[in-house]
Amino acid sequence: MLKVAIAGATGYTGAELMRLLAQHPNVEIVCVTSEQSSGVLLATRLPFLKGFSDLTLEKFDADRVAEGADFIFSALSHTKAMKPVSHLINAGKKVVDLSADYRLQSVQAYEKWYSAPHQEKALLKKAVYGLPEIYRKKIAKASLIANPGCYPTGALLPLYPFLKSGEVDTTREIIIDAKSGVSGAGRAPTDATHFPEVNEGLVPYDVGTHRHIPEIEQEIAVFEAKIIFTPYLLPINRGILTTIYLPLKRKMTQDQLEEVLYEYSSEFFIRLMDHPPNVRDVRGSNFCDIAVFATSGGRTAIVISAIDNLVKGAAGQAIHNMNIMMGWDEHTGLTAPPIFP
């Protein structure tokens, strides 16, 4: 059994790691940390876990964590994960970092978008961006995985095959219109996520200024593609629905477009749909459902993906990465169906 620690266990990502790892046959959770609730039982802060964990939350202490655990999921927040992760890597541990601290390879970009200096530039170069369907081989050899953001996951998976196919007209912008459930905003209460403010509403936010823009652009930089990105706060708990308006070099038919997606036909976690994906159909699972639609003009394709932001967009993808890093069957612990309704 692999001894695993979760740093920052009381947020939604930490909670979801606990839920999924409870079903993982090769893992034992030995340590859970929280800055604000140290000394409290994890199941007190997360009552749904009653009966599944008798661990007590501790303040994060890199030495203590490294002593007990061999693999660490860091669900600490941006700018606060940088140092702890570095400590753990230096102690010879494997780490999946779910913050943004090791995602942007450009220090300049990081410092601009996260308003903080990057203090681990050497380690940054060794971090691997943890999108398994794309970087499987690099992940297998990595010690530090920068787990992708939820929006980038929902956008990049449907984008890659098309960009690789050479069919995308990169002189026009790729438009990404992405709607996210509220758990994506984290567990700390804010004005914007107070129930009556969100419920029965829909609102775009950070139009043109969201931090996931540089992350998406980095990953598609090789294709010299530009994006316009609009995220929305959706009054549901879980799920991101991403609609991509994809400029094409030539007119393409429905069949031609679907053929591009066949590249994914052997990917267990990607389900190719012949109807528009619905976030409700991936809830609680590591699936990314994708469909593509030709338009009457033919020079723009509509590609739509649905993921659960807490699973494929965070904890599930992190476990997928762990499975690869450990040389296990990739799907271990991630094979339960979605929950519907």
Add this chain to the structure above:
Amino acid sequence: MLKVAIAGATGYTGAELMRLLAQHPNVEIVCVTSEQSSGVLLATRLPFLKGFSDLTLEKFDADRVAEGADFIFSALSHTKAMKPVSHLINAGKKVVDLSADYRLQSVQAYEKWYSAPHQEKALLKKAVYGLPEIYRKKIAKASLIANPGCYPTGALLPLYPFLKSGEVDTTREIIIDAKSGVSGAGRAPTDATHFPEVNEGLVPYDVGTHRHIPEIEQEIAVFEAKIIFTPYLLPINRGILTTIYLPLKRKMTQDQLEEVLYEYSSEFFIRLMDHPPNVRDVRGSNFCDIAVFATSGGRTAIVISAIDNLVKGAAGQAIHNMNIMMGWDEHTGLTAPPIFP
């Protein structure tokens, strides 16, 4: 036009006062206050009001408010309304206080339940509990109205006719099971009202310890009745559904029970229903829908009410009180139908 001020205008009660008073023909709002957003346009903090108000929020200053306004709605929070309200009354103004500060006539009870000393005992004695259907005459002569709490409003209105009828068996407890939408918890974000914590859930809280228990008990003390009260946080924005299990002295039929409610037949804001009330059917309105059901045993009646906690349970009832205090038609500004769906 009556010059009106709203103290604490950016919370949900303040917002609802703004919405309803915008439709009131006899009123001009001259001043809105906020401790945290002073200097900001009201419509910036409440974007739905764009086009309806160009007022700028001010810090509460009793002298300034008294200078400009003749009637004040105080939507300040518990313990913080006491002094400002007293100042305004001393300046000769009429005030409807929507906090609990002048509701409990027992200083001892207030200090126990609100953990603060009551510093305006003399004024407390002059305050009138603002339940118009019950205290209409006293309200007409009052300068200070203690506007009832939302749960007490939903419980007392269906209870009164039965208690007055003498049919209630006061040796057994009256059970009040009351489910409230989240706006009842106010606009300040908290862990418990964070969207993903509330959504798709239902949970009782403050079982046996809610502050509205002494308020309800005070109002039915004359009948020597005891209550058990269980409130719930319901994943909707507005509405309180109150189910009362009422012990009866004798077996009563459906007809006999309905007859007791006929007392309300001329009350515009009370609608007697022949089917279970639904909070959705009073949304946005000052109605209290009530129905009663006999049980097969006959010695317990089920009385159910539905109100909008922000209207009949707060701002609407406050305006109703103002109308009575000013000698206007009681319904002025409160005659729009509910909004469905």
Add this chain to the structure above:
Amino acid sequence: MLKVAIAGATGYTGAELMRLLAQHPNVEIVCVTSEQSSGVLLATRLPFLKGFSDLTLEKFDADRVAEGADFIFSALSHTKAMKPVSHLINAGKKVVDLSADYRLQSVQAYEKWYSAPHQEKALLKKAVYGLPEIYRKKIAKASLIANPGCYPTGALLPLYPFLKSGEVDTTREIIIDAKSGVSGAGRAPTDATHFPEVNEGLVPYDVGTHRHIPEIEQEIAVFEAKIIFTPYLLPINRGILTTIYLPLKRKMTQDQLEEVLYEYSSEFFIRLMDHPPNVRDVRGSNFCDIAVFATSGGRTAIVISAIDNLVKGAAGQAIHNMNIMMGWDEHTGLTAPPIFP
């Protein structure tokens, strides 16, 4: 008092007409019809209206309706409004038809998209498309108004000023990504609108095949613009949020874009926002909130609108049209603020 009838009064549009007209000072509702609930009290089918209407539902009979009413709102469904509307117009009445039967001026297009022959081609030519901000003068002289669809309203209002300005690059498609609350699908229950199927989900539908596409295209045909249109079913009751990705002929700054919208500065029902509109802020009102955002590339603008699909997208716009047809102040009966939260 104008004598008004509502044909098809028990659906959501009919219900909303009842709600809004209850606040209209110049109107008396004399007749309400329903095919399935004739003989039943309107307030039985719409309990929120208890106390506001003692009318009994009748089967639609053009002669009877024409006898009692001088102005008719038809909320009958597509293909079923055609004949009744024609009857009423022939009887010399004024009609606002909320179905699609008189919206598409091309008989061919109508018959293709609605799979039914158009049997009133002569009358079709006289119908005026009821978008008041655009066709105010024609509406004033019309007897028959084809009230716009909800999606077209949310799309056309933000589009017009830009198309008129000549800044739109019509060689590229205008992308319209529009999310609608469930009341837009009507009151008849279906698999797709069953609560657990919709709740906690988000799904596009009719991608590239929605009936509102020809309606939007007709209205912008003069500008020779083409659109791509993606609608979504959003798990809320009311509201359409429309995001338009607008191709521009030249790079435009934020200031230049906002200047285009100033055309609307005197329109009461259009509110120009400096932040992204939220459907929650127009709920229950006839407002269309609009904002525009420049993109870093500069050659695409993001224009966003929020409306309440049942008000500005249906009943409110219908009443606005009536006000214009009758020569009344345009805003009569439509001046209540939105309801928040």
Add this chain to the structure above:
Amino acid sequence: MLKVAIAGATGYTGAELMRLLAQHPNVEIVCVTSEQSSGVLLATRLPFLKGFSDLTLEKFDADRVAEGADFIFSALSHTKAMKPVSHLINAGKKVVDLSADYRLQSVQAYEKWYSAPHQEKALLKKAVYGLPEIYRKKIAKASLIANPGCYPTGALLPLYPFLKSGEVDTTREIIIDAKSGVSGAGRAPTDATHFPEVNEGLVPYDVGTHRHIPEIEQEIAVFEAKIIFTPYLLPINRGILTTIYLPLKRKMTQDQLEEVLYEYSSEFFIRLMDHPPNVRDVRGSNFCDIAVFATSGGRTAIVISAIDNLVKGAAGQAIHNMNIMMGWDEHTGLTAPPIFP
């Protein structure tokens, strides 16, 4: 591997059986039936199952089902399960029937509440009521299990220990106030479960007339207790929160009440809570969370339970019963944590 069939696989109970059985190590699903969707892929009617089942739906044919399967879950609806279940039992199969057809041991009661004759009286006597915590031993020997209704499960589990303890005052009625998510009403769309009718509402229904009343009364008949039962339609997908106001023979303290519940301390699927249970904390799981609260008067206790109506209230309990009938570890396939948020 046990060969299992699901009759009525496209409703919510059938869907949930599919979801849970996909994680069960001892079971292979060989046959799924549907009257309305025969010939269609199960994953077409339940897209969340894509990748988990390539079965095609068949019309129910008892002989065919009996040929392929050794264990059958019948999720057919009330009155329609009676004959098929009898056929399968006669063919020597084991059956868990999730309808009400074999729950009421009184033929008279069945025929009154379900308005249909009972045609399998002999088999009815052999059916065992499948509440594992209470009837474990009988279940182990049974061929036919009548799986309990969702409301009875949520009510009986918290009631039993108190009734058995002899502390309940059966001269007064036990009040059961139970709020259910919409999936409890099934997957067929109706007026009452149409999204905009339910959303943002709360309404009691079948006050005093719900079919689960005789089921609960049957199970507590031995204690000669009477109940008052009020169910509500709650605007969430899953979950039943049951609040029981329990009359006591004597004043009992919090400690004394909690002691009664210790009877459950070794039951894996019952979690004793020291705070009010929340339906969100059992979502997707087979847990029944229970808490008890003393009242100030002391002669009434408040007992509260939370279950997922589709799991503990239907499919999960059915699988629990199967595990017992097959002699397997009781928890097999049911050990995943709830899903939060």
